[in-house]
Amino acid sequence: MWSSMTLRKRIAMLLGALLAGVFLATMAGLWIANEEDITAEREPFERQSAQVAASLNAVINASNNPDRVLNAFVASLETSSGAITFQTDRATNDVWRKMPRVPSWFLQLLPLQEHWSRSYPVEVGGRTLGYLTFFQDLYPDVYEKWLTFLTVVVIFLVFGTGSLVIIYFGLGTMLRPLGSLEEGLEAIGRGALPGAHIRHGPPEINRLIEKTNEIGVAMSGLRRENNELLRSMVALQDRERDEVSRDLHDELGPMLFGLRANAISLQQTASIEGCRNRAVEMENSIAALQGAHRQILDRLRPMEIREVGLTRSIAELVERSANVDPSLRISLNTQPGLDKAAEAVSRTVYRLVQEAILNIQRHSHATEAEVSVAVNPGTSGSDTILVSISDNGVGFPDDLSVGRGLSGMSERVKALGGKFALHRNATGARITCELPLAG
Ligand SMILES: Nc1ncnc2c1ncn2[C@@H]1O[C@H](COP(=O)(O)OP(=O)(O)OP(=O)(O)O)[C@@H](O)[C@H]1O
Ligand SMILES: [Mg+2]
Missing domain, CATH: 3.30.450 (Beta-Lactamase)
Known part of the structure; x- marks a missing residue:
């Protein structure tokens, strides 16, 4: 008491x-x-x-x-x-x-x-x-x-x-001015500016409020810097992936193509049957290599986002993922207006859905997954994108140890000033995120 x-x-x-x-x-x-x-x-x-x-x-x-x-x-x-x-x-x-x-x-x-x-x-x-x-x-x-x-x-x-x-x-x-102090600290906790107003209290409390305001201003500056750092880190990562995928595409692609052409021509020109059969096997292996090469390129650099828009890119991603693992049924729900998202936001949403589906396939033992991406109209044009990916699998473990996938998602979302959360459903896991549409 x-x-x-x-x-x-x-x-x-x-x-x-x-x-x-x-x-x-x-x-x-x-x-x-x-x-x-x-x-x-x-x-x-x-x-x-x-x-x-x-x-x-x-x-x-x-x-x-x-x-x-x-x-x-x-x-x-x-x-x-x-x-x-x-x-x-x-x-x-x-x-x-x-x-x-x-x-x-x-x-x-x-x-x-x-x-x-x-x-x-x-x-x-x-x-x-x-x-x-x-x-x-x-x-x-x-x-x-x-x-x-x-x-x-x-x-x-x-x-x-x-x-x-x-x-x-x-x-x-x-003690009433202490209420201002509490409000200010709460605001700092939420990541907003403290804005604690000094009521006419004793000088000790007034000084505390002033210090809180100063700390709040410093914290919000640090948070801004941190977000900028994250943003440039993510941008750098994307640029590197772009470069690697370009090199892979420009150098490995033509080589594979040339190899396959040679294998086909060998099939047609070789006089010994054993040689022709080897050439067919070679062509099949090279075709499989080309498929894997394409998949790696897709993962590294979703080229189509810029060209075909976020809605279709996600639809194709979901379709490709479903083909890889037919035991998982993925339902997709996208709403109009997604294609207006800024490029950085589209990439982040794409990567988020990509990693979340990969995680479901690797860790959840789920039979069903649901991907939903919607635009949430905000006041004064500050629309946001809401993403939710859930499954009916085993859910996040109690002793969850975050790997590169989840930490990468969280960093990307934070870099754009969004919110990212993991939930334990009654059955399965759910990831949600909210991002400003304009980035
Ligand atoms: N849908 C899910 N259902 C159950 N557990 C999950 C799910 N998604 C993630 N997890 C758990 O979260 C952990 C961290 O996932 P995260 O993607 O960060 O790392 P990872 O998939 O283990 O490795 P990587 O760094 O290659 O992505 C996983 O090891 C797994 O235990
Ligand atoms: Mg992962």
Whole structure:
């Protein structure tokens, strides 16, 4: 619970606990002081009341007519307004419960009972005539203590509630700029500029926000540079592939063609049958070599994209792939508008589909695959291409180790500022990517 509490709730709780502690300590101090106070007043009261009782007993015992002296004394007590009484039995001492304006629970807390009254027997010749009871008037004292208690409670209530409210709302206002900081950091995480606005917060937080903005600007610069690097790396790769494929095409192509022509002519001109048969075998091998040569060229450089457009290039790629492995049924779904894609984007989509199908054939054990390439119309002309390639195979392994295929796809897509993701379907794997149509 503590760990999920906001900072201001934590501080408010700590302050609340501190105030409660100080309040309890003050109350304990008051209680001890009250007890000492009341105990201190008990001693003179007891001494004086004992003296009066002893004097009365002495006077009565010295008199010839003790009853008359006692009656005269009792009559004089009427002016004592109840502070001294004479009764034939001991007086009950629960009078203290009835103090006006002081609640009884407060009185229970004070050590009053034993201090309230003292009774002394009046005896003549060993005969007890009654009891003289002295009542201590503690009311002004108790009332004063009650008022002190009330004052302390009110001060704590007003001061405690006030400081809690001030701390809670004051901290809320002070920490509000941290929200800007959070927004800024989130933006940096998303790859956007932070744009955290500095609200009027404490200088420490304002400085943090300024630093976050600076880091965000630096990060977005680095990200731009990184994308440019990736873009030029991919472009370089494509250029190299183009060159290799051109060399292969220009040098190996004519040689293979010449070899095949010679093999055919050998078939036609050789007089020995064994030679003619070898020439046929040679021609077949050279035809197979030419097929492999074409496939390598196709993989290295999909020539047709520029000439026939992305839609047809992908359709032909899918058809060729299906021919290579007839156990995999590939369905293709393309939407109009793909041919408007920039050349770099078309190449990336082509390579992505090519590598994804190759991966399905090599790793997935799937029987069906689905390739879908669509244009997603964006606001203010920022259309994107959405690519999805899925299969019904075993899916990506839990301990996926990315090879050149997947990392190449991701680099190409990032270089064009797109998004690339791998998904584990309920059955099989899925790759998706989104690229800006204009590159
Ligand atoms: N459609 C798929 N179904 C299941 N696993 C897949 C699929 N596609 C890729 N994988 C897994 O992802 C791994 C990485 O693929 P990636 O294309 O990066 O490398 P590779 O195919 O192993 O080698 P290469 O570098 O030659 O492409 C594969 O080894 C495979 O385990
Ligand atoms: Mg691969």
